[in-house]
Amino acid sequence: MEKRELLYQGKAKDVYATCNPDYLIIEFKDDATAFDGLKRGQITNKGEINNRISTIIFRLLEDNGIHTHFYKQFSAREMLVKKLNILKVEVVVRNISAGSLSRRLGIEEGLELNSPILEFYYKDDALKDPMINEYHIYALSLATPEQVSGITCLAFKINDILKEHLLSKKMLLVDFKLEFGLHREALMLGDEISPDTCRFWDASTHDKLDKDRFRRDLGGVTEAYAEVLKRLEGA
Ligand code: ADP
Ligand code: UDP
Numbered sequence: 682m683e684k685r686e687l688l689y690q691g692k693a694k695d696v697y698a699t700c701n702p703d704y705l706i707i708e709f710k711d712d713a714t715a716f717d718g719l720k721r722g723q724i725t726n727k728g729e730i731n732n733r734i735s736t737i738i739f740r741l742l743e744d745n746g747i748h749t750h751f752y753k754q755f756s757a758r759e760m761l762v763k764k765l766n767i768l769k770v771e772v773v774v775r776n777i778s779a780g781s782l783s784r785r786l787g788i789e790e791g792l793e794l795n796s797p798i799l800e801f802y803y804k805d806d807a808l809k810d811p812m813i814n815e816y817h818i819y820a821l822s823l824a825t826p827e828q829v830s831g832i833t834c835l836a837f838k839i840n841d842i843l844k845e846h847l848l849s850k851k852m853l854l855v856d857f858k859l860e861f862g863l864h865r866e867a868l869m870l871g872d873e874i875s876p877d878t879c880r881f882w883d884a885s886t887h888d889k890l891d892k893d894r895f896r897r898d899l900g901g902v903t904e905a906y907a908e909v910l911k912r913l914e915g916a
Contacts, residue, residue: 715896731875748869765862771802775856850912855880
């Protein structure tokens, strides 16, 4: 597959066309942002590490019957994926309270939730991705009821698969964000699954192994991302 023109420059990834209109190349960058772009920086080696972590996770999901955009790792920082029409709805699943859930509802961080919480956000940087519900989605034609029930079902299934796998690698899956899209009418998982888009905690110490180390200036950011990769690569 041949890499062609740059189509989109994102905050963490750049997207390129290929010689095949059905496929894209996603390049994972070291650039990091937080607080809706207010905080900007670089995390050494993040691009390469997140490409490898996402590759491992997409393969795991495919092995468990989840359709994803993943085709193959293209280079150290690049992934070849199916081109999707990304739905403008971001899906967050939470198992343990943290981040905006804790702030919004005044709950301490680290509380194990009785059941997973699923939230929808409107994917719009200018509006800072506001939270929405199914009524907003239908009223604004962001997705059909069939697609919403599809992404809901997939999000919970992905949560079950990842939670169990991460626990076997001594990590807790606190929360994560997913993006879905359509490839020739078929709904599938897109974007990335990495410490940029998930909260991973060490299962015994609850040490943060994700972007909260960057958001909160905790230090050891690259080391934490590398630790997640090492554990996922471990037998
Ligand atoms: P942002 O757009 O928020 O700055 P990124 O830097 O991660 O985020 O940019 C990657 C962009 O590529 C995102 O907007 C994401 O929705 C989009 N994307 C991810 N996977 C695909 C795909 N398979 N097809 C088309 N677009 C995709
Ligand atoms: N998340 C993300 N992109 C976003 C917003 C959130 O990947 O634009 C992820 C985030 O890393 C965390 C989960 O979604 O794993 C829940 O994030 P939260 O709503 O708590 O927001 P935060 O406080 O992290 O900004």
